[in-house]
Amino acid sequence: xxxxxxxxxxxxxxxxxxxxxxxxxxxxxxxxxxxxxxxxxxxxxxxxxxxxxxxxxxxxxxxxxxxxxxxxxxxxxxxxxxxxxxxxxxxxxxxxxxxxxxxxxxxxxxxxxxxxxxxxxxxxxxxxxxxxxxxxxxxxxxxxxxxxxxxxxxxxx
Amino acid sequence: xxxxxxxxxxxxxxxxxxxxxxxxxxxxxxxxxxxxxxxxxxxxxxxxxxxxxxxxxxxxxxxxxxxxxxxxxxxxxxxxxxxxxxxxxxxxxxxxxxxxxxxxxxxxxxxxxxxxxxxxxxxxxxxxxxxxxxxxxxxxxxxxxxxxxxxxxxxxxxxxxxxxxxxxxxxxxxxxxxxxxxxxxxxxxxxxxxxxxxxxxxxxxxxxxxxxxxxxxxxxxxxxxxxxxxxxxxxxxxxxxxxxxxxxxxxxxxxxxxxxxxxxxxxxxxxxxxxxxxxxxxxxxxxxxxxxxxxxxxxxxxxxxxxxxxxxxxxxxxxxxxxxxxxxxxxxxxxxxxxxxxxxxxxxxxxxxxxxxxxxxxxxxxxxxxxxxxxxxxxxxxxxxxxxxxxxxxxxxxxxxxxxxxxxxxxxxxxxxxxxxxxxxxxxxxxxxxxxxxxxxxxxxxxxxxxxxxxxxxxxxxxxxxxxxxxxxxxxxxxxxxxxxxxxxxxx
Numbered sequence: 001x002x003x004x005x006x007x008x009x010x011x012x013x014x015x016x017x018x019x020x021x022x023x024x025x026x027x028x029x030x031x032x033x034x035x036x037x038x039x040x041x042x043x044x045x046x047x048x049x050x051x052x053x054x055x056x057x058x059x060x061x062x063x064x065x066x067x068x069x070x071x072x073x074x075x076x077x078x079x080x081x082x083x084x085x086x087x088x089x090x091x092x093x094x095x096x097x098x099x100x101x102x103x104x105x106x107x108x109x110x111x112x113x114x115x116x117x118x119x120x121x122x123x124x125x126x127x128x129x130x131x132x133x134x135x136x137x138x139x140x141x142x143x144x145x146x147x148x149x150x151x152x153x154x155x156x157x
Numbered sequence: 158x159x160x161x162x163x164x165x166x167x168x169x170x171x172x173x174x175x176x177x178x179x180x181x182x183x184x185x186x187x188x189x190x191x192x193x194x195x196x197x198x199x200x201x202x203x204x205x206x207x208x209x210x211x212x213x214x215x216x217x218x219x220x221x222x223x224x225x226x227x228x229x230x231x232x233x234x235x236x237x238x239x240x241x242x243x244x245x246x247x248x249x250x251x252x253x254x255x256x257x258x259x260x261x262x263x264x265x266x267x268x269x270x271x272x273x274x275x276x277x278x279x280x281x282x283x284x285x286x287x288x289x290x291x292x293x294x295x296x297x298x299x300x301x302x303x304x305x306x307x308x309x310x311x312x313x314x315x316x317x318x319x320x321x322x323x324x325x326x327x328x329x330x331x332x333x334x335x336x337x338x339x340x341x342x343x344x345x346x347x348x349x350x351x352x353x354x355x356x357x358x359x360x361x362x363x364x365x366x367x368x369x370x371x372x373x374x375x376x377x378x379x380x381x382x383x384x385x386x387x388x389x390x391x392x393x394x395x396x397x398x399x400x401x402x403x404x405x406x407x408x409x410x411x412x413x414x415x416x417x418x419x420x421x422x423x424x425x426x427x428x429x430x431x432x433x434x435x436x437x438x439x440x441x442x443x444x445x446x447x448x449x450x451x452x453x454x455x456x457x458x459x460x461x462x463x464x465x466x467x468x469x470x471x472x473x474x475x476x477x478x479x480x481x482x483x484x485x486x487x488x489x490x491x492x493x494x495x496x497x498x499x500x501x502x503x504x505x506x507x508x509x510x511x512x513x514x515x516x517x518x519x520x521x522x523x524x525x526x527x528x529x530x531x532x533x534x535x536x537x538x539x540x541x542x543x544x545x546x547x548x549x550x551x552x553x554x555x556x557x558x559x560x561x562x563x564x565x566x567x568x569x570x571x572x573x574x575x576x577x578x579x580x581x582x583x584x585x586x587x588x589x590x591x592x593x594x595x596x597x598x599x600x601x602x603x604x605x606x607x608x609x610x611x612x613x614x615x616x617x618x619x620x621x622x623x624x625x626x627x628x629x630x631x632x633x634x635x636x637x638x639x640x641x642x643x644x645x646x647x648x649x
Contacts, residue, residue: 019544020551042555042563043606055610062611063551065544123292130596131606 004064008033009077017064024048024059027074035075035104039133046132049105050074056112056131075104078111087111087149094145098136106132110146119151252399253392255342258332260324263316263374267367275368278361280505282354282427284369286498287311296369297321297377302348303455304441307384309348317374330366331359337398344394346384347401347441353429356404361427401442413520416509420517423510424449433459433495449521456647457494458584460576464523470579474515481511485568485603490575493594493605494585501600540633545623548616552608567603578628583621583640590617591644609648614641 006013006023008031015030027033027050039047041060048059051073079085084092087107097103106129113120113128120128125146134142267275279285288311290299298313316323322330322340329340335355337345345351354362387393407426409418424430433454435443443452451461465472476486483500485491492500503511549558553572556563563569572578577586593607612620618637625634634640 020547022551044604052610057610058606061552061555061606061608063548063616065548066611066613066616127292127598130598131604 002065005068006064006072007070008072009074010071015064019063019065021064022060023050023057023062023064023067023072026064027059027072033074033076036108037101037104039101039105044133045102046105046109047102049108049132051108051112054112054115056109073108075107078107087114087145090145090148091142094141094148096138096141096145098134098138102132102134102136106134106142110142110149114146114149120146122147122152125150253344253395255336255338255344257342258326258329258340260340261326263318263323264370267371271364271367272371274361275364275366275371277506278357278365278427279368280502281423281510282365283429283499283502284314284365286502288314294373294375294377296372297375299377299380301380304348306388306441307382309346309382309384310380312379313375313377314369315372315375315377316370317376320376320378321374322369323374327363327366330369331362334362334365336402337394344391344398346382346388346391346394347397350429350432352402352404352443353426353432355402356407357422357426358406397440397442414516416513416516417520419510420513420515423514424517428514430462434462449518450523453584454495456584456644457496457588458580458582459496460580460585461523462518463521465521466519467523468579470574470576472519474512474519477515477519478508478511481514482508483600483602485570487568487570488574490570490577491594491603493577493589494592497594497597497602501597501602540622540626542619542623542626544616545619545621545626548612548620549623552611552620556605569603572624573628575628578624581632583625583634583637584644586621586624587617587637587641587644590620591648614638614645617641 001016002019004015004017006015006026008027013031015026017026017030024036024038027036028038036050036059037047038060039045043058043061046058049056050059051057052062052067052070079088087110091097091103091107096106109129109132110125113125117124122143125143129139129143129146285296287300287302288296288298290297290301290311293299294315296314298311300311302309302311313321315321318324325333325340332338333340333345333349334351334357337347337349337351339345382389404425407422409415410421413421431443431449433452434449435445436447436450436452438444449462452459465477470488472480472489476489479486480489480492481500482504483492483497491497503514555561556569557572558564559571561569564571575586577589580586589605590612591607591609594603594605595607596602596604608617618641621634621637621641625632
């Protein structure tokens with residue numbers, strides 16, 4: 001066990017962790033941030049996606065040991081059920097969730113893109129989101145929601 | 158290709174200023190030559206007033222009469238300057254000017270069998286790998302190619318009349334493929350591998366032409382290149398051509414099998430493998446003396462293709478064929494980086510093509526193969542790899558540990574025997590971990606997540622040292638931290 005300080009959603013957290021523990025377990029089991037989900041554990045599905053500094057990463061494959069000093073953000077930083085953030089509101093508006101298991105990861109991956117490029121075209125959105133899968137098959141609604149925040153109106157595709 | 162120009166005289170006018178600039182240059186050159194070739198430039202006075210002048214008498218005799226008349230002297234001088242300037246201009250024009258080939262109306266009727274053959278040639282030539290940008294229309298260009306001489310953008314080779322090659326006749330296309338000259342007469346940069354395409358058969362070039370001309374026309378103007386001075390002056394490419402453009406169309410060698418000959422044709426002709434897998438000289442030409450002995454591209458090591466069967470972890474024919482067709486090959490891994498799209502192209506061709514390439518490549522011997530296995534040394538002290546082992550278990554083991562489900566279900570490789578971990582350079586291993594193996598839309602294949610944001614430099618170094626220690630304990634990578642630092646800078 002070693003002591004590691006993680007900065008999560010703006011707050012510094014001092015944790016006693018196994019050196020090889022992936023970030024996802026620290027978030028869920030030590031900090032009760034249960035938005036990010038365990039999907040495959042292999043970086044193949046994206047359900048665990050969080051933002052580290054400005055990059056989307058798979059929390060299931062990211063060891064905590066190298067994250068000291070970095071800014072970790074989870075879906076909980078975007079808003080709450082009462083006050084959803086703009087991207088979360090768009091996901092609700094477009095009814096992008098079915099079972100919802102992938103949605104926290106989808107939101108964080110999309111958020112990273114929109115922070116880098118506030119008005120991506122659909123092709124860019126599709127390529128950026130390719131690493132995150134939805135077993136229910138709501139990808140088209142997810143893309144519609146991201147397009148809404150990116151400023152696409154009905155006439156643009 | 159640059160904006161299609163509609164008539165020849167306009168082309169000549171457009172090219173005019175370049176020629177004029179060249180003429181000015183040549184004029185200066187001629188003057189310099191004239192003064193340099195005068196017997197003893199700049200010392201008339203010394204010779205006439207210095208009795209100890211050591212210049213040979215014959216020279217004085219030859220030179221003296223011209224000194225009798227200033228008028229005569231200056232006229233001779235000017236005539237010789239003029240003659241040299243004209244000669245220089247003629248040489249410059251012959252070297253640096255190519256005529257436009259008259260535009261044509263896009264031909265539309267091609268034989269179906271020819272189109273099918275042409276599709277295979279275009280695939281074997283990897284045309285789309287450079288001429289399609291990510292997210293862009295097929296063959297409409299726009300991919301940036303970063304070279305030491307500046308950034309080029311690939312051009313539109315769809316049959317659009319204005320922005321593509323819709324007005325190109327077959328002779329214009331064949332001239333571009335063999336000599337690197339666009340239809341309107343401008344020089345193409347050798348990033349377009351005409352040094353290899355010129356070795357193709359006329360039939361293949363005609364088939365490729367038919368296929369390209371029959372595709373959908375996309376209006377996509379070329380992006381402006383950002384080449385450094387002086388390589389932004391296209392006619393200078395003529396000097397490069399003079400030095401390096403010599404290959405003849407490939408002819409079969411009777412002592413080898415048909416498959417071997419086919420493989421050689423694919424490797425040296427359309428496949429232009431040496432473009433990445435041979436080292437380049439200072440002006441970006443392949444070093445012919447180090448044919449296929451390994452080069453670099455986009456920060457990746459393009460490994461040597463000679464001696465593939467002689468290495469410490471030798472390639473079998475079956476492994477090489479699988480690798481060339483983008484499979485995950487037990488014992489070597491799967492193509493990543495710039496080789497991935499090349500292998501996906503090969504996977505769309507009949508298997509016999511990859512088999513032929515494997516036959517040819519495995520016949521190439523590496524005379525230095527012995528030194529690779531004998532140049533072993535032991536690490537000075539056994540390194541502590543515990544942090545690397547921990548990182549492997551938390552970030553990599555799910556796919557790559559012995560017995561990991563992904564190895565059984567989806568063929569993820571054990572890492573020790575992969576080419577990346579066996580290589581002398583750590584670059585390809587580190588690049589693969591940093592960038593992963595991204596999904597290619599519409600293409601099958603494994604996906605590996607990128608770890609650039611998940612691992613810091615110290616972790617990456619520890620992981621690499623641990624895995625290298627398992628793969629080649631006698632040859633640890635010694636330059637890990639500097640290579641990681643360089644790779645981080647390159648990807649910024």
